[in-house]
Amino acid sequence: MRVLVATAVPAERDAVARAFPAGYGGAVPGLLAAGVGPARAAAATAAALTAAERDGVPYGLVVSAGIAGGFAPHAPLGSLVVADEITSADLGAETAEGFLPVTELGFGTVTHRPPEALVRRVADATGARAGAVLTVSTVTGTAERAAELRARHPRALAEAMEGFGVAEAAALHGLPVLEIRAVSNAVGPRDRAAWRIGEALQALTEGFGNLAPVLESWNSHDDR
Numbered sequence: 001m002r003v004l005v006a007t008a009v010p011a012e013r014d015a016v017a018r019a020f021p022a023g024y025g026g027a028v029p030g031l032l033a034a035g036v037g038p039a040r041a042a043a044a045t046a047a048a049l050t051a052a053e054r055d056g057v058p059y060g061l062v063v064s065a066g067i068a069g070g071f072a073p074h075a076p077l078g079s080l081v082v083a084d085e086i087t088s089a090d091l092g093a094e095t096a097e098g099f100l101p102v103t104e105l106g107f108g109t110v111t112h113r114p115p116e117a118l119v120r121r122v123a124d125a126t127g128a129r130a131g132a133v134l135t136v137s138t139v140t141g142t143a144e145r146a147a148e149l150r151a152r153h154p155r156a157l158a159e160a161m162e163g164f165g166v167a168e169a170a171a172l173h174g175l176p177v178l179e180i181r182a183v184s185n186a187v188g189p190r191d192r193a194a195w196r197i198g199e200a201l202q203a204l205t206e207g208f209g210n211l212a213p214v215l216e217s218w219n220s221h222d223d224r
């Protein structure tokens with residue numbers, strides 16, 4: 001089964017690629033730097049999946065991967081998280097009574113759920129914490145917004161900007177999805193000096209190194 005790993009930027013793609021050095025004996029995933037944000041990620045991932053199908057080499061699993069903000073104290077800097085739900089946190093309507101997700105407006109979806117058994121295997125193999133990973137179009141920059149998101153999503157471990165878009169593309173192609181993130185900063189007040197992007201990229205490389213046998217041995221029938 002072929003695996004497509006979609007990151008946002010080339011630095012994340014290259015961090016994943018370092019887990020599969022020249023001479024690596026197993027299957028190397030397809031790697032795509034899809035761009036930042038859910039819309040760009042969805043469009044680029046859908047295009048890659050369509051091209052692979054057209055060329056007769058379809059993918060069987062799609063992975064959204066990269067760095068993320070972690071909700072303290074649940075996801076510390078440098079740690080890995082794996083999504084057991086991929087939820088769009090800002091797709092909906094603001095009302096006087098608070099935020100309403102699009103599902104409560106009568107359309108769409110706001111959550112995709114990766115295969116449970118695969119999430120467990122990823123967590124066991126990498127030490128990643130499993131929980132909700134939120135997709136946002138605006139990076140959180142205040143403690144108030146961080147608290148509001150956690151109040152609405154008490155299981156949230158991290159926020160990033162692409163997972164839901166990648167998951168929408170995978171779903172349109174009838175494919176399972178995973179989201180794996182390495183925490184580069186805390187969700188909350190903006191503090192660029194506190195970002196640990198290098199450490200997070202290193203954690204991503206190590207995580208994918210440990211993950212490789214899991215991805216190679218998993219097939220979607222395991223979860224049915």
Ligand SMILES: O=C(O)c1cccc(C(=O)CC[C@H]2O[C@@H](n3cnc4c(=O)[nH]cnc43)[C@H](O)[C@@H]2O)c1
Pocket residue numbers: 008009036037066067068069070136138139140141159160161162184185186187190191
């Ligand atoms: O300017 C800022 O204050 C700021 C804070 C955190 C991240 C950014 C980015 O532009 C990175 C976006 C990029 O990285 C992922 N990412 C990393 N940390 C976060 C976060 O705390 N919230 C949302 N996304 C994050 C994201 O998936 C993008 O690909 C700027």
